[in-house]
Amino acid sequence: MPKDTSIKSVLIVGSGPIVIGQACEFDYSGSQAARSLREEGIKVILINSNPATIMTDPMMADKVYLLPLTVESIEKILQENQIDAVLPTMGGQTALNLCKEADELGIWKSYNVRMIGVDVAAIDTAEDREKFRQLMIKIGIQVAPSRVANSFLEGKEFAQEIGFPLVIRPSFTLGGTGGGFVHRKEELDEALQRGLKASPIHEVLVEKAVLGWKEFELELLRDKNDNVVIICTVENLDPMGIHTGDSITVAPAMTLSDSAFQDMRNKAMLMMRSLGNFAGGCNVQFALNPETEELIAVEINPRVSRSSALASKATGYPIAKIAAKLAIGYSLDELKNQITQTTSAYFEPALDYVIVKVPRWNFDKFKGANDTLGLQMKSVGEVMAIGRSFTEAIQKACQSLENEAVGLGYYGKSLMKTEDLIEYIKTPKWDRIFRIKDALMHGVTIKTIVQATRIDRWFIYQIQEICRIEKELEQYKLDTLPEPLLKEAKKNGFSDEQIARILHGNCTDEQVYEKRKALGITRVYKMVDTCSAEFEAKTPYFYSSFEG
Amino acid sequence: MPQAQQPAVLMLADGHVFHGKAFGKIGTTTGEICFNTGMTGYQEVFTDPSYYGQVLIMNNVHTGNYGVNKKDIESATVKIRGLIGRNLEDKYSRYQATDSLDAYLKQNGIVSIEDVDTRALVAHIRTKGAMNCIISSEILDLGQLKAELDKCPDMDGLELASVVSTKEEYELGDPASTLKIAVLDFGVKQNILTCLVERGAHVKVHPAKTPLSRLKEFNADGYFISNGPGDPAAMPYAVETLKEILNENKPVFGICLGHQLLALANDIPTFKMHHGHRGLNHPVKNIISGRCEITTQNHGFGVQPDAVRNHPNVEVTHVNLNDSSIEGIRLKDKPAFSVQYHPESTPGPFDSRYLFDEFVAMMKN
Numbered sequence: 001m002p003k004d005t006s007i008k009s010v011l012i013v014g015s016g017p018i019v020i021g022q023a024c025e026f027d028y029s030g031s032q033a034a035r036s037l038r039e040e041g042i043k044v045i046l047i048n049s050n051p052a053t054i055m056t057d058p059m060m061a062d063k064v065y066l067l068p069l070t071v072e073s074i075e076k077i078l079q080e081n082q083i084d085a086v087l088p089t090m091g092g093q094t095a096l097n098l099c100k101e102a103d104e105l106g107i108w109k110s111y112n113v114r115m116i117g118v119d120v121a122a123i124d125t126a127e128d129r130e131k132f133r134q135l136m137i138k139i140g141i142q143v144a145p146s147r148v149a150n151s152f153l154e155g156k157e158f159a160q161e162i163g164f165p166l167v168i169r170p171s172f173t174l175g176g177t178g179g180g181f182v183h184r185k186e187e188l189d190e191a192l193q194r195g196l197k198a199s200p201i202h203e204v205l206v207e208k209a210v211l212g213w214k215e216f217e218l219e220l221l222r223d224k225n226d227n228v229v230i231i232c233t234v235e236n237l238d239p240m241g242i243h244t245g246d247s248i249t250v251a252p253a254m255t256l257s258d259s260a261f262q263d264m265r266n267k268a269m270l271m272m273r274s275l276g277n278f279a280g281g282c283n284v285q286f287a288l289n290p291e292t293e294e295l296i297a298v299e300i301n302p303r304v305s306r307s308s309a310l311a312s313k314a315t316g317y318p319i320a321k322i323a324a325k326l327a328i329g330y331s332l333d334e335l336k337n338q339i340t341q342t343t344s345a346y347f348e349p350a351l352d353y354v355i356v357k358v359p360r361w362n363f364d365k366f367k368g369a370n371d372t373l374g375l376q377m378k379s380v381g382e383v384m385a386i387g388r389s390f391t392e393a394i395q396k397a398c399q400s401l402e403n404e405a406v407g408l409g410y411y412g413k414s415l416m417k418t419e420d421l422i423e424y425i426k427t428p429k430w431d432r433i434f435r436i437k438d439a440l441m442h443g444v445t446i447k448t449i450v451q452a453t454r455i456d457r458w459f460i461y462q463i464q465e466i467c468r469i470e471k472e473l474e475q476y477k478l479d480t481l482p483e484p485l486l487k488e489a490k491k492n493g494f495s496d497e498q499i500a501r502i503l504h505g506n507c508t509d510e511q512v513y514e515k516r517k518a519l520g521i522t523r524v525y526k527m528v529d530t531c532s533a534e535f536e537a538k539t540p541y542f543y544s545s546f547e548g
Numbered sequence: 549m550p551q552a553q554q555p556a557v558l559m560l561a562d563g564h565v566f567h568g569k570a571f572g573k574i575g576t577t578t579g580e581i582c583f584n585t586g587m588t589g590y591q592e593v594f595t596d597p598s599y600y601g602q603v604l605i606m607n608n609v610h611t612g613n614y615g616v617n618k619k620d621i622e623s624a625t626v627k628i629r630g631l632i633g634r635n636l637e638d639k640y641s642r643y644q645a646t647d648s649l650d651a652y653l654k655q656n657g658i659v660s661i662e663d664v665d666t667r668a669l670v671a672h673i674r675t676k677g678a679m680n681c682i683i684s685s686e687i688l689d690l691g692q693l694k695a696e697l698d699k700c701p702d703m704d705g706l707e708l709a710s711v712v713s714t715k716e717e718y719e720l721g722d723p724a725s726t727l728k729i730a731v732l733d734f735g736v737k738q739n740i741l742t743c744l745v746e747r748g749a750h751v752k753v754h755p756a757k758t759p760l761s762r763l764k765e766f767n768a769d770g771y772f773i774s775n776g777p778g779d780p781a782a783m784p785y786a787v788e789t790l791k792e793i794l795n796e797n798k799p800v801f802g803i804c805l806g807h808q809l810l811a812l813a814n815d816i817p818t819f820k821m822h823h824g825h826r827g828l829n830h831p832v833k834n835i836i837s838g839r840c841e842i843t844t845q846n847h848g849f850g851v852q853p854d855a856v857r858n859h860p861n862v863e864v865t866h867v868n869l870n871d872s873s874i875e876g877i878r879l880k881d882k883p884a885f886s887v888q889y890h891p892e893s894t895p896g897p898f899d900s901r902y903l904f905d906e907f908v909a910m911m912k913n
Contacts, residue, residue: 227840233587255641257614258589258895266898291643333833333840333869344869346840348829348897350585352607352634352667388609388667389635458613458641491663526667532585532607533670534827535870547665548567 003040004329007116009062010037011077011086013095014048014055016069021176021245021377022092025309029320030055030090032312033304036324037087038062045081047073048091069094074102078111085114087327089280089303090320096123096303097172117327122276122302127172129205132300139274141267141297144287146207155192158206165209167375168192170199176243179375181209210296212454213240213287216253218268219311220282221322223331228269229348231319232311233261238373239454240287240298242428245306245377251314251355254390255456260293271300279326281319283307290456310357313384315349316530316541339528340535352532353543356393357384360401361430373428386528386543387493390462395493398433407498408437408466418442426452436460440467466492470502477505478515487521490546521546556661556685558632558669559693562676566669570685571636572653572660578700579603579629581681582848583670585827589895590649594628594658595621597712597735598804598846600777601703603630603681605666605673607827612637615645616652622737622894626656627712627777630683632669636662659683677822678703678848703848704820708778709734709786709805713756725750727911730768732758732793734776734786734805739894743904744772757785760792769911770799773806775890780808780818780849787812794882799910801903802886804847810886811851811877814862824848828896831869832889834876840869843889844896850874850888883910 012033015026031054034044038061046061049068056064063081067073077083086108088099096118102108103120125131130148137143145162148171149155159166159182168191170178178198182191195204215236222228235253236244253261268284275282283305285298308319316339325335335345359379363371369378383400387393395407404410416424421439425432436449440463450457469489476482481503489499496516497509516522523544529537553569560581583605584593590611593599611633631653638650653660661683673679682697712735720741729744731753744751752766756776763771771793780786790813793800802810808818825845832843856862856874866876866887878885885907891900 225838225840229842252587252608254610254613256588257620257642257644258592259620261588262893262896262898293644333831342870344831346833346842346869347831348842350587350607350827350829352585352609352670354609390610456641458637458639461639461641524665524668532583532827533667533674534583534585534607536674547668 007042007084007328009043009045009081009083010116010328011083011113012044012046012061013069013086013088013091013098014046014050014053015091015094016049018050020380022094022306023381025306026090026092027053027055028309029304031060032318032320033087033090033324034061036321037328040325040328042328045077045083047077069098071098071102071105071107074098075107078107078113083111083113085116087117087324088115089117089323089327092303092306117280117323118278118302119276122278125275126300126302129169129171135274136271136297139270141271142295143297144208144210146205148203148205150203152192152196155196155204155206156188159188159192162206162208165211167207167209168195169205169207169375170195171203171205172200173198176375176377181241181374209241210287211239211241213289213296214255214456215240215244215247215298216256216264216286216288217244217307218264218284218286219308219319220268220272220284221319221326221332222272222279222282223326224279224329225331226273227332227346228272229332229346230265230268231317231349232315233264234307234311234314237455237459238428242373243375243377244285246359246373246379248359248433249310249357250390251311252351254354255458260288263293264288264295267295267297271297272302275300275302278302280304281308281323310384314355315351316528316539317349337530339530339537339539341538343531343535349530350532350534353386353388353526353528354390354393355384355386356390356397357382358394358397358401358433363430371429373430388526388545388547389492390459391466392491392493392545395466395495399495405434406501407493407495408434408463409470409498410434411498411501418444422448422452425449437463437467440464441470469494473499473502474504476503478503478507478511481515483519486516486519487546490516490521554685555688556683557688557693558661558664558681558683559690559697560672560681561679561697564672565690566664568661568664570660571633571650571662572631572658574685575659576682576684576687576696577603577630577659578680578682578697580678580703580848581605581673582678582824582826583607583673584846585829586895587828589620589828591616591620592622592895594626594631595623596737596846597623597627598737598775598777600627600712600735601706601708602628602777603632603683604628605632605669607666607670609634609666610637611635612649613640614642615640615648617642617644617646619644622739626653626658628658631658631660632664632666632683633660633662634664634666636660659685661685673823678824704779705782706778707782709776709783710756712777714753715755717752717754719750719752721745721750722748723750727908728752728766728768729770729772729911730754730763730766731772731774732756732763732786732789734774736774736776737890737892737894739892740772740774740803743892743901747904747908749908758789760789763793768798770801770907773800773802773809773886775804775806777805779820780805780812783809794879794884797882799907800882800884801907803890803892804888807877807886807888808849808851810884811856814859814879816855816859816862817852818849819852821848821850828893830889832866832875833869834866836865841899842897843875843891843900844893845889847888851877
């Protein structure tokens, strides 16, 4: 039997309250895991302190405990139920920390509960910056120079040694809480104190900052036979220095050559394998030097992460669902691709579209908050858009932000002066992508924008293409607008409202819609199928686009 | 997307027409249409000699983003006959890049078309199967296009390996090495040779139609039978040579076309597949070790599964996890083995590089 039949009941630990850095992604993974295990006839017991979740709906699990996420609650559940195994990897860092605490107290052992899908040593190594660094050095993978400090004085000493700019990363925190960049000596004391205070074990990593390097994330799955696949490669449009949760991200990677990608793939696999012997999901982050293409390992998360939810939506591959099956002993080659239902789950999804994720911030509700983006995640949500080009996807994402943006533009607002724009985009803020577009509209060169933002020029070329189309649209009124230009605008993600605002003279989005409908420029629907149309897919998950 | 592009047309042999914009060379080209699902490594794909005679659809929606360079090549020139994409990019970003995709395709005389609904096109090929096609940015009249398309020969029964094979013998690696490998070149990918040389071999590459008598002069420890384009059943000369090589009882390793030839040399027939396997994500299981590999594939012909399974002297070593097709075989009485996929990858995963180690170990024993 491939499946481990000794496991008849599993405890899933949720992620607790929704906070910045840990939101509904873990509700999604927990729900998927519960469904996946119950499909196998396994009894699922679930604990989460947050009742406003899908996973705590009575139909999701056999038994739901709405209790504080504490060791006491765990003990109570174990007393009341016969539980064979606990799956701690679906509830983010909160669930992992709780399961680890219970493990240290010997609770799992005394109730004869196995931890599945992870091992504690792997969590320790991944979360403890110094252990992580030592492991990377041992397996020959480059990391940024760093030292672990347990006191303020130690921190000061190491900062002198490493030099500025540097990063302060507190150990065992969530969403980068308490972390930050230190560009100048004068900022050091405050950053150090904040970091040490944020860490539950009063420990920070003082690390050399690799500002301006490109950032990539890989989502991996491994089974008990050590078969590993890469489910998704996500490229951060924003360079290193901004929390991935606050970065605009793109999948598949847009600017990666095969040699650079395979280097990353090999290293990610080596890192996962050397971290421990667990079956399940894993997320690895790299920084890539754009000039030399050398890689630095940034971090590894041996669990289903926030990014896994995005990767699942981006590729159609249900990571949490499969990870749960792997945790109970299946191997990847025994499972079917859930989307095609005929091909193997052991494969790497191929995409024939572009995914763009844009975070959503709510600084207007946090008066006085520092709106500069950095290591600590500040966004409260995100949108993900799918298109048949990067331009279409980013415009759709911007249209979905539920702010005043209409595509990649704020229309009818006063704009900053060119020099001010160039200065403004040097600092990452929530509206930087819009200001980059404004700068391009003002005629600022690609080179200047790349220098100011360190964003890969390929993305800037694409935004320039949006600007080119916008400038062409400005030349026309609705009745003079040529069909090929209207079609081109639609293919590049311009909404009808956006076109109406750009066009010369007054017109409404309905009028634009009527015009294009009359011309036969209408939406087509494409499927997210994990395989670029190579195989027929059974699960309906569609997005709209314009073709022809 | 270069400015002010000319219109271009793609016509399939079954009469389907797709309109788009011209990219690369302005002109007309014909070939068998196929698609590749890989998301990285387009330059390596375009220069892979196994694609000779094929018009290629890139399923990935952006191609050309990181330009081209002198290093990421599998042969000296572009081998595809034509290129079809959704967004072919002339603006690129990479420090190591030396030129744009558009300029590169122009230099290599490759007629291409972009702004095509490639997903609809791929779904069509998936359903209807591989067929010939024509791309043109100079003939837009459909009747004239059809007439040109009819002149394109069928891939079935077409011998192309000797066209892309080296014309002259050449040697690579350390001439003092005690490990010598004779390569029979039917369109060998550069990285296969690199993988052999990296393992310390002195490699001599021979033209496709080299007789055994000449191959033997190199006094090799083993023979490598390369990948290449076209129909293996149209290569009786190669099958004969391979039968003679097998009688030498020295280690033999075949990749892709080389795998099909090893099957033919054992009287296992090959067949033309519905639309082939091309991409970097094909799941293969090594049934000897139980381990799985994500593989690079590029083939439009396969070996007959039943004939392999019923053969008294041939053992299946690797199977495809999607469609159970035969991915690897070995002979029971001779040190000869082959795989349908590309362990040298480029582009693609390194999961199967161990096969080169096994070949070297075989020769050292």
